[in-house]
Amino acid sequence: MDTFMEMFRHHPDPAFLADKSGxxxxxNAPADEMLGLPYSPENVDLVANKGVHRFHPSLNExxxxxxxxxAGSEQWVLPLPGDMGKPHIRFIVTPIQKNTGVSGAWAVCPRSHEDRDGVCFTPENPVVRMLSFLTNMIESTVNGIVVMDxxxxxxxxxxxxxxxxGFASEDVVGIPGGVDLFYGWETAKRNMKLMRSKQYGRPGILNMxxxxxxxxxxxxxxxTLSAGIMFEDGQETGSVGIFGDLRESERLARELRSAQERLIQADRNAALGRLSASVAHEINNPLSGILMFSEIMQRSLKDDPVYRDDLKEIIDQTLRCKAIVRNLLGFSRKSDNGNEPFDIPEAFRQCLDIVLPQAKFxxxxxxxDFQPDMPKMxxxxxQMQxxxxxxxxxxADALEGKGLICIKARHDFESGYFFMEFRDNGPGVAQGELEKIFESFYTTKPVGYGTGLGLSITQDIIHNHGGTIGVENHPEGGTIFTIRLPGPKIKKES
Ligand SMILES: Nc1ncnc2c1ncn2[C@@H]1O[C@H](COP(=O)(O)OP(=O)(O)OP(=O)(O)O)[C@@H](O)[C@H]1O
Ligand SMILES: [Mg+2]
Incomplete structure (x- = not known):
């Protein structure tokens, strides 16, 4: 028996010992690892009385x-309920003979298929093949499958x-409370209730x-979840749930919704363009007339303090109307300038020459800050101006008469893109309004001071040139608009 115990202890494969009653x-030590339970008298009791979840309880049988x-060894393949990665586990069970008769039995569980003679369950065996096939099928399916008792x-x-x-099967299979980790016991119970009701398919079935x-x-x-109760001989033996991940499809649906919103906005802009082209055309001429006659009157009455101020007001308001009309025309009219290459700093300077003399600046x-060797755009x-x-x-409007505006432009020779930045140190855009400021007619300016078309036109122009425009509140305060526009790809000479 000593020799036997030596052999038992040092056997390289997991081995189990039973008394005369089974x-x-x-x-032995390799079996510790397999059971996840070190050998000790308490653990022996545990296994003997309750079985161990990773083993089929019928090992005792x-x-x-x-x-x-x-007499003689016998080979058995038992399904391993806790580990679907290995569809079965093979035991070679041998009775221990003493002079007085059989005193117990021991079982070895060979780890590989190559290590024994007289194999009963080779990988070619139809049962093993079927088990492997089913396991492979379950493991390869795109849907998540969970079976519960x-x-x-x-x-x-x-x-x-x-x-x-993100859980491994070892984290949840056979573990008390395992289902709570990934499912939520309450949700599981609720879905079990639905499965037993007629609400989503016949009783015992939960349609998606x-x-x-x-x-x-x-x-x-x-x-998504569809599930069913499993029965064996009329007895409920468990349930199987099939889960489909909706994260990707919900992300795509969100993208689709935002693309639809952009399309609606583009459509609104196109309709606005058609309408504004005709209205602007009709209004522009009378406005020019009002302006011309007001200026003539202003000149003739320049020494009359009563009318001088009134006329200035008429001229200012008319100029504002003309600005609105010009903005509306921006929706429909392409300038005659075409796409001739131009110098960006030069174009900026021309704009600044016009706006900087205004009182608000x-x-x-x-x-x-312009990159010195920028290619022409x-x-x-x-339209760019x-x-x-x-x-x-x-x-300037945001700064309300005091502050700093920084304009930057550079060209990335490798990607070919122009990058522009317009930053101010004003109050920034109110929380939650950033997404709205490109919408047509969105303005926070008092009636008569802003049409809410400026940024909508700006965005249209940039998009029509294949570029992008974004806006952010700068962490150090103020607003920053960033523009990216395609330009020439140039290999820089070294
Ligand atoms: N630099 C900025 N800082 C803070 N808010 C800004 C800034 N630029 C734009 N906004 C906000 O975006 C709104 C929309 O701007 P947009 O240029 O489209 O219209 P507007 O300036 O109100 O009128 P207009 O059509 O005459 O330009 C502004 O009313 C303002 O609230
Ligand atoms: Mg504006």
């Missing part, structure tokens, strides 16, 4: 049967569930519903 009374037969203990947790939730799972960090995410400093110069002017005027 009760497990010990195991195998021992008992083998002892009863009393009637008390809610997880028996199977496939690969897709691992990917979806939307529910939530939790990932490893406890973040909930949306999934008196207490405002404008700093320009091939774009509609007049409209963009620059809109942004500079907006910044």
């Amino acid at each position: 009760k497990i009374i010990g195991w 195998l021992f008992a049967q083998c002892i009863q037969r009393g 009637p008390r809610g203990k997880v028996l199977m947790f496939n690969k897709s569930m691992e990917i979806m939730t 519903v939307k529910t939530e799972l939790k990932d490893r960090d406890g973040n909930p995410f949306p999934v 008196q207490g405002i400093e404008v700093k320009c 091939q774009a509609d110069r007049v 409209q963009v620059f002017t809109n942004l500079v005027l907006n910044a």
